Amino acid sequence: MRQQQSILWQSLACLVLLGLCLFGPGTLPASAEVQVEASLSSLSFPQDRAARLTITITGTSRTADIALPEIDNIQLRSQGTSSQISMVNGDFSSSVMHNYLVQADKPGKYTIPPLKVTAGGESLTTQPIRFEVTPGGQQPGAYPTPTRQDGGQIAFIRISPTGSHYPGEIVPFTIKAYFNQAYRVEDIKPPTLRGDGVVMSQLSDQPQQTEESVKGRMYHVLTWETNLSGIKAGEHPISFSLDATLRIPQKRRVLSPFGGSGFFDDSFFNDPAIDSFFGSAERKPIVSVSPETVFTVMDLPTADQPENFTGAIGDFTLNVRATPVEVEVGEPITLTMEISGTGNFDRVEAPAFPENPDWKTYSPSAKFSNQAKSYTGTKIFEQAIVAKNAAATEIPPLSFSYFDPQQRRYITKTSKHLAVHIQKTAASAIASPVQPVPAATPAQSRSAAPASPAPGIGGGLAPIHLEAGSYHARIVPLFAKSWFLTLCAVCTLLLLTVFGLAIRRRNIEKNPEIERKKHKRLLLENDLKQIERAQAAGDGPSFLALSKTAIQNQLGWLWNIEPAALSLADIKSRLSENTDLLEIFQAADEAAYGGASLTDEKMQEYFTTLKKKLEELS
Structure with missing residues (x-):
């Protein structure tokens, strides 16, 4: 068929x-008039990359003879031809494009002289093109030296060096995936980490896209900037894999209706553009794996470790301020603690307020604002403190300790004393005595001005009406008049209409709570599908890691807490009776450090329990 x-x-x-x-x-x-035009994709490019030279011949569908010049320190490599046929207002036009890669042996300013092109029986020349080649942008030693296997591959991965680090230290890391431009690769997935004892932050779906030359071949390059962090001491072999799809075009076989070879075997009908339009393509999955490297994690030194050290590793500063500084006894003061710098902010906790009989403290709140890089930013803690008496004259110093991996020592930052003024509670105000009004003296009474005559007296009387006005049988109050009742009825009807429309509009709008529950159910379904796939594949570590993520997602939504911030201690304190979820979560934590494996029966038992408990929570 x-x-x-x-x-x-x-x-x-x-x-x-x-x-x-x-x-x-x-x-x-x-x-048709034959025209020739030469263009360069970039007039300035680094030495380790290349530009594309395109010679477009309009007015013919045949290839042309092009005399390529010899340019010192410049190499021109043919990348094939392509043709194009267009019709505008019934007029056909065709063009052929010859593509070349321009590569330089050293930086400098160069000129491509006029190219002589013979097409359609005519000899034409192009305009000269001037361009500049800058020094290569790749830093020496930033990436491993290209191996002999790199050249000619469909795809390969390079990674930056790892070195030696400490548990929890944030390590900037670069992954570069190379795809040979001679092949068509699509459906590229972000790289995944292979190995235990090391975790990687989530990769972006939009990596940086560039082009590079490797051993004379041009590659499309995707670059991901991410972070690695070791979770336990030791030497951990790691590598990275990437899944993609290779599209292999199938050659279109032109069948001549007249039999044999003839007019339809002409090169025009065998053009790759026509084959691409009428032909089909085979899709083949490919996997590219980076060379294995060792990520070394060293133990933190135990000597001179501060008591308030919580695991923060990096370079930080501490700034503490209080507002207001003048209050009465019992009024709260907001203590703001800002910790800025670079490091693992997930292990940065608020400095502990020293025990003091003059102060009462409350639990602090935290807010993190990062910059372009997730491991650089500021974490702000706000804590309410209340003075118990007027003897409190200052806020004691606060301290924060961290480990600096560059200096390889612990550093403690301490704030200054903050002076405050605490007033005693104000007593009830004493009412001021009312001063008596002095009585007027007889002289003042005699000197007082005479009272003005009442209006209407004398010349102020109303004029006398000689004719009687209209008579009324009875006086009808306003609320009993028909026009007033009609107006009230119209206003009432209008008010009911507006109220009904408001209710209808509110019912039409989406209920945020319903939407929130719907999103929670969809998240649970997606997590369970991923867990089920890991179970079917027999991947115990992935099964436990995905189970832990599902528990964090559901409990985070339920408790209004960031899912990634939930730890085993948090869940134990809130789910003291639900031992099943605690068992699965604890098993996932132990597997992350010890790499424990699960049997198929155990995974099925965990999956059934997990699905039941999480569906009850939703």
Whole structure:
């Protein structure tokens, strides 16, 4: 069936092309003007990369003869040709593009002289092109030296050196995936870490895209900037793998309706562009694996380790301030502690307030704001403190300790004393005595001005009406008048209409709580699917890691806590009776450090229990 459809499509393609050949000459001029243009993809590029030179010949569908010049320290490599046919307002036009890679042996300013092109029986020349080659942008020693196997591969991975580090230390790391431009690769997945004892932060879905030359071949390069962190001491072999799909175009076989080879075997009908349009492609999955490297994790020194050290590793500063500084006894003061720098902020905790009989403290809140890199930023803690009496005159110093991997020693940052003014609680205000109003003296009474006559007296009387006005049988109050009742009815009806529309609009709008529960259910379904796939593959470590993530996601939503911040201690304090989830979570933690394996029966038992308990929580 597929073969019959393929033959049918190929026959239709032949008929269409035959029609173009028969009726095309009426619209395509017999002697179309041939034009030649040369362009360079970049007029400035580094030495370790290349630019693309394109020579476009318009007015012909045939290839042309191009005389390539010899330029000192410049190499021109052919990358094939492509053709294009377009129709505008019934007029056909065709063009052929010759592609070359321009590579330089050393930096400098160069010029591509006019190129002589012979096409359509005419000899034409292009305009000269001036360009500059800058020194290579890759730093010496930043990446391993290319191996002999790198050249010519469809894809390969290079990684930056690892070195020796401490548990929990954030290590900037670079992964570069190279894809040969001679092949078409699609559906590229981010690299995954292979190995135990080391964790990697999540990779971006939009890596940096560049081009590089390796052993004379051009490669598309995807670069991911990420972080690695060791979780236990030792030497951990690690590598990175990447999944992608290789698209292999299938050669289109043109069947001549007249049999044998003939007009339809012309090179025009065998053009790669036409093959790509009418042909098909085979997709083949490929996996690229980086060379294995060793990530060494050293134990933190135990000598001189401060008591308040919580595992923070990096380089930090401490800034403490209090507002307001003038309060009454019992009024709260906000203590703001800012820890800025570079390191593992997930292990940075608020400095402990020293025990003091004059102060009462509350639990601090935390907020982290990072910069372009996730391991650089500021973590702000806000803590409410209350003075118990007026004897408190200052806030004692606070200290924060961390380990500096560059200096290989512990450092303690201590804040200064903060002066405050605590006032006693104000007593009830005493009412001020009312001053008596002095009585007026007889002289003041005599000197007082006479009272003004009441209005209407004398010339202020209303005029006398000689005719009687209209008479009313009875006085009707406003609320009993018909027009007033009608107005009230209209207003009431309008109010009810507006109220009904408001209720209808509120019912139409999505309920945030319903949406939140829906998202929670979808998240649980996705987590369970991933866990089930890991179970089917028999991957015990992945099964436990995904189970831990599912528990964190559901409990984080339930308790309104960042899922990644939930630890075994947090879950024990809140789920004292739910031993099943605690058992699975503890097994996942132990597997992350010890690499324990699970049997198929144990994974099935864990999966059934996990699904039941998490569905009950949702």
